Structure formats: C-alpha cells, structure tokens
Amino acid sequence: MKTKVALVAVMSGSLVLAGCATTDNQNTTRGAAIGAVAGAIAGKATGNHKNKRMVIGAAVGALAGAAVGGYMDNQEKALREELKGSGVGVQRDGDRLVLDIPAQLTFDINRSDIRPSLYPALNDIAKVLRDYPKTMVVVAGHxxxxxxxxxxxxxxxxxxxxxxxxxVAQGVQPIRIETIGYGP
Structure with a gap:
C-alpha cells in the first residue's frame, strides 16, 4: 500500500530518455549529449542543406537537453531539502524523479482517504511543484x-x-497530473 509520484520535466524541442542514476553534473552533460544527438537526427531528416541543419539541430538539441538535466537537478535538490526527515524517498531515474511514500503515511486498509500524517509531505511536494511548473506528475496508486x-x-x-x-487543492495545475492505479 504505497504511493509513488513520478515527476518528469517536459520542455518543448527536447528528447527525454531514462538512464542510470548519476551525479548532478553528469545529468546535465548526459542531457546535453542526448539533446545533441536528437537535434542532429531531427536536423538531418528535414529539408535541403541537411548537413547544415544537422549542425544547427545538434546545437539546439544540446541546449534543450542540458536545460532538462539542469532543471531536474535543481528540482531534485529542492525535493530532497523539503522532504528531509519525512520518510519520503527521492530517487533519480534519468529524466524522472520518483518519490516513494511509505505505506504507514498514506492510507488506511481498504480506504482511499489520505491519512493526515501524509499532509506535511504532500504540502512540501506541492510547494516544489509550484516552483517547477514545467514538471508533469504521475501519481501511481498501489x-x-x-x-x-x-x-x-x-x-x-x-x-x-x-x-x-x-x-490540486494546494495549487498544482490539474493538467500537469496523471493518475494510474496498479492494484496489488
């Protein structure tokens, strides 16, 4: 009976791929490299002057990829600071941040009403989400x-x-949140 919240940064023009957990600088570098490759492929595939477009596409892709990596680095740091001591785990999985919320904080057996013990952590999560409005959220129920x-x-x-x-009641836009139930 746990809840997982996955946060994914969405920025136009970038290709976001999941990867291994890395250090902050490696995430930015990896994002730039992935973006450069994606941009080069997109540039090469369009119109005349394909080599020129490939170089331009690689440059634009590198900037977008680095931006996604840096954005997620900053958001991960903010979540770790806000949730310190709450029991909520923050894990990085490439372009995703996964928040693992312990069962004892979440719901009573056979109930979907949030336990009051979860409110402080959800308030902290909502605060960070308001500060990082480009992040999409997937809430997975178990x-x-x-x-x-x-x-x-x-x-x-x-x-x-x-x-x-x-x-949503804490000010996070509903369009940013997707829900999914995994059952047992």
Missing part, C-alpha cells in the same frame, strides 16, 4: 494483495486520484 483483484484495482485508482485532488 494496494496490498488481500481481497478481490478488481476491488484492489479500483482502490489503487481512487488512492491516486485522492493524491491528485490534494495536490
């Missing part, structure tokens, strides 16, 4: 494996939607 499968699927979706509603 359940234990007791009870009927369909009940657990519905419950996991309801839990994800409860977290979404709470974040």
């Amino acid at each position: 359940t234990d494996d007791t009870g009927p499968y369909q009940f657990n699927m519905n419950l996991s979706r309801a839990r994800a939607e409860s977290v979404q509603s709470y974040l």
Whole structure:
C-alpha cells in the first residue's frame, strides 16, 4: 500500500530518455549529449542543406537537453531539502524523479482517504511543484494483495486520484497530473 509520484520535466524541442542514476553534473552533460544527438537526427531528416541543419539541430538539441538535466537537478535538490526527515524517498531515474511514500503515511486498509500524517509531505511536494511548473506528475496508486483483484484495482485508482485532488487543492495545475492505479 504505497504511493509513488513520478515527476518528469517536459520542455518543448527536447528528447527525454531514462538512464542510470548519476551525479548532478553528469545529468546535465548526459542531457546535453542526448539533446545533441536528437537535434542532429531531427536536423538531418528535414529539408535541403541537411548537413547544415544537422549542425544547427545538434546545437539546439544540446541546449534543450542540458536545460532538462539542469532543471531536474535543481528540482531534485529542492525535493530532497523539503522532504528531509519525512520518510519520503527521492530517487533519480534519468529524466524522472520518483518519490516513494511509505505505506504507514498514506492510507488506511481498504480506504482511499489520505491519512493526515501524509499532509506535511504532500504540502512540501506541492510547494516544489509550484516552483517547477514545467514538471508533469504521475501519481501511481498501489494496494496490498488481500481481497478481490478488481476491488484492489479500483482502490489503487481512487488512492491516486485522492493524491491528485490534494495536490490540486494546494495549487498544482490539474493538467500537469496523471493518475494510474496498479492494484496489488
């Protein structure tokens, strides 16, 4: 019975790929390299003067990729600072930040109402999301494996939607939040 929140930076013109966990500077460098390759491919594939377009595409892609890496580095740092001591884990997975929220903070058994013990962490998450408005959020609800499968699927979706509603009430734009229920 845990909830996972995945944060993904979305910036136009960039290609975002998941990768291994790295240090802050490596994330920016990797983002620039991925962006450069993506930009070069896009530039080469369009119109006449393909080599010139490839160079321009690589430069634009490198800037976009570095921007995504740097943006996520800063957001990861902010989340770690805000959530320090809360029990919520912050993990970096390439272009994604995954927040692992312990079951004892989230929901009672067979319920989708958020426990009050989760409010402080959700408030901190909402604050960071308001500060980083280019981030898309996926809230993944889970359940234990007791009870009927369909009940657990519905419950996991309801839990994800409860977290979404709470974040929206804290000022996060609803269009930025996707919910998914994984069940048991």
